[in-house]
Amino acid sequence: MTSDASRLPPPATRWVIPALVGYSFSVAPALTTSTALLAVLAGAAPVGITLGIGGLVDGLTSAIGQGLDTPAARECYRWVVLIVVLLLFTHVTESARTALGRALGRRVTGRLSERVMTAASEPATIAHLEDPAYLGRLERARGNGTIDMPPGEAIFGFSAKASLWVTSVGSAALLTRVTWGLGLVVFAVFVAIHSRLVRNYRIAVIETVSQTTKLRRTSYLRDVPTTPDAAREVRLFGLAAFFRDAYQSEWLVNMREVWRRRREHRLFVVVVVVSTGVTVASVFFYLGHRASTGESTVGDLALGGLAVRALLQVLRADEDDLRIGFGSKAAAEAFAFPAVEAPAGPDTVPRPAPVRPDTGLRRAPVASLSCENLRFRYGGASDEVLHGIDLDIPAGQSLAIVGLNGAGKTTLARLVAGLDAPGGGSVRVGATPIEDANRRSWQRQVVAVFQDFARYELTVRDNIAFGSLAHADDEAGLRAVARQAGLLAFIEGLPDGWDTVMSGGHTGGVGASGGEWQRIAIARALFGLRHGAQLLIMDEPAASLDARSEARLYDTFHELTAGATTIAISHRFATVRKAERVVVLDHGRIIEDGTHDDLIAAGGRYAELFRLQAKRFEEAPS
Numbered sequence: 001m002t003s004d005a006s007r008l009p010p011p012a013t014r015w016v017i018p019a020l021v022g023y024s025f026s027v028a029p030a031l032t033t034s035t036a037l038l039a040v041l042a043g044a045a046p047v048g049i050t051l052g053i054g055g056l057v058d059g060l061t062s063a064i065g066q067g068l069d070t071p072a073a074r075e076c077y078r079w080v081v082l083i084v085v086l087l088l089f090t091h092v093t094e095s096a097r098t099a100l101g102r103a104l105g106r107r108v109t110g111r112l113s114e115r116v117m118t119a120a121s122e123p124a125t126i127a128h129l130e131d132p133a134y135l136g137r138l139e140r141a142r143g144n145g146t147i148d149m150p151p152g153e154a155i156f157g158f159s160a161k162a163s164l165w166v167t168s169v170g171s172a173a174l175l176t177r178v179t180w181g182l183g184l185v186v187f188a189v190f191v192a193i194h195s196r197l198v199r200n201y202r203i204a205v206i207e208t209v210s211q212t213t214k215l216r217r218t219s220y221l222r223d224v225p226t227t228p229d230a231a232r233e234v235r236l237f238g239l240a241a242f243f244r245d246a247y248q249s250e251w252l253v254n255m256r257e258v259w260r261r262r263r264e265h266r267l268f269v270v271v272v273v274v275s276t277g278v279t280v281a282s283v284f285f286y287l288g289h290r291a292s293t294g295e296s297t298v299g300d301l302a303l304g305g306l307a308v309r310a311l312l313q314v315l316r317a318d319e320d321d322l323r324i325g326f327g328s329k330a331a332a333e334a335f336a337f338p339a340v341e342a343p344a345g346p347d348t349v350p351r352p353a354p355v356r357p358d359t360g361l362r363r364a365p366v367a368s369l370s371c372e373n374l375r376f377r378y379g380g381a382s383d384e385v386l387h388g389i390d391l392d393i394p395a396g397q398s399l400a401i402v403g404l405n406g407a408g409k410t411t412l413a414r415l416v417a418g419l420d421a422p423g424g425g426s427v428r429v430g431a432t433p434i435e436d437a438n439r440r441s442w443q444r445q446v447v448a449v450f451q452d453f454a455r456y457e458l459t460v461r462d463n464i465a466f467g468s469l470a471h472a473d474d475e476a477g478l479r480a481v482a483r484q485a486g487l488l489a490f491i492e493g494l495p496d497g498w499d500t501v502m503s504g505g506h507t508g509g510v511g512a513s514g515g516e517w518q519r520i521a522i523a524r525a526l527f528g529l530r531h532g533a534q535l536l537i538m539d540e541p542a543a544s545l546d547a548r549s550e551a552r553l554y555d556t557f558h559e560l561t562a563g564a565t566t567i568a569i570s571h572r573f574a575t576v577r578k579a580e581r582v583v584v585l586d587h588g589r590i591i592e593d594g595t596h597d598d599l600i601a602a603g604g605r606y607a608e609l610f611r612l613q614a615k616r617f618e619e620a621p622s
């Protein structure tokens, strides 16, 4: 089996932020430029304020005792005006930077989510969506973890930190102006502490992010009791405490390592606080000493003090670091998903015959199907499920596949539908093998009712029209298939008729019974068939239908599916015997093949299973 998951390259762990900035610029050039500009301005303004306060203090020193209308006093007024303007400017630019940065983050997250979603839906096969490693990477690319942090948060956090760095570098430059050696030393010490802080932080973040696969299981345990499907059993079997305890204990195991890292980080923070305190005290002592000996001015003392205070902010590990740490991990994962347009493969598989407008039924389909030495193994499994299946299905034949649980019936149907790539051998439509290049065009010609068919929490119209979305406006066709599936009265009785949302969880929506859902799935398949599908696969299509509905479905089955090739998988022999041909699958091999009568006459496995079921009905008390 080809693994789609293995096609995903590992995430690039270096230069994620530059890549993210480049990506932001490509998806929103104006927004990125404005955010960058505002980040620089919001960072530069506090440096100007520090400069202004230094100037004001020096001005006041020389203006004292000279009166209010003197050149020295007027210089003080100018400094005050500059400080007030810059204070307002800081406030405005910082607010604008926050607003635009958030908008940019949302835009980036949205575009990367689309990229991930398209890439994950692009493979025509489905094996990657059953691969835990791939699912883990999908979760990480969405930013799900102990803290949910999507990729766009990194760009928002980066804009905040960029602003802070502008302030810090500017403040260090001011300190250098007072005494160049001091500025450089303090800046170097703080940058060294900062990089160590960030490294510590990153280690903690990576540890947390790498828990995603385990966390998916933990989240599952947390969510089961509130999932409508499981809620009934959780109550009847009294499972709430089990899930709560399982969740708590798994969560504890997963988080222990994370907490250990965080404890280490806390210890380092104490070291940082002490060393910073010593550095700051030394700086103030030095500046004070210089001012008292007249080597520098009192304004320089104020300026130096404020510059050190601004530099201290570099040492803060905060929400924005979290954003950058977690968000850039998510971004790295998202970038690993290829940017694809998801084009349909070229139509190299023969096209189906068009719908006959008078009856809505199709002419005979154009191609037979054949499996040649078909082999398959699920990802991660050591044994093959199918061991070399050879099967020719003439165009228009109705075939039933029977066999015990786990024999490989659904797997065979998945391969014939082109949902999985075989590990060996091939499936052919006419003479054309189904390959990656034509897989999608073949899938467009297959409709199916699988055992675990989808229940879309959308309108009943959408649920049925999905069978052939291009013909969603075919009202007559929708009504026809709803009638054929025995659904019309049900739909017309819904509060909003065809526009009723099929979920009690939505306002105005309604839930449906298992049998009603199954009829919706059957109607969906019939709608696809009506609009040109060649092959209908039904995997236990009547499992939830009452006896009358099942009989009605099979009595009209040939009429409903006229011209199409059909494959029905069923354990019910009343259903199976209506097929033109039956194959019996056993441990991934075809062991019998013929009509119902042939196989009964042969007295093999089919005859044995048929008699067993017939006997049960005979023995059942009337």
Ligand SMILES: Nc1ncnc2c1ncn2[C@@H]1O[C@H](COP(=O)(O)OP(=O)(O)OP(=O)(O)O)[C@@H](O)[C@H]1O
Pocket: 130, 378, 379, 381, 385, 403, 404, 405, 406, 407, 408, 409, 410, 411, 412
């Ligand atoms: N997604 C999967 N990943 C791994 N193994 C799987 C998967 N689906 C099915 N299998 C395994 O493959 C084998 C064949 O399964 P399949 O669903 O094809 O059987 P089946 O004949 O349709 O059974 P049933 O009558 O119970 O529906 C089983 O052993 C099953 O456990």
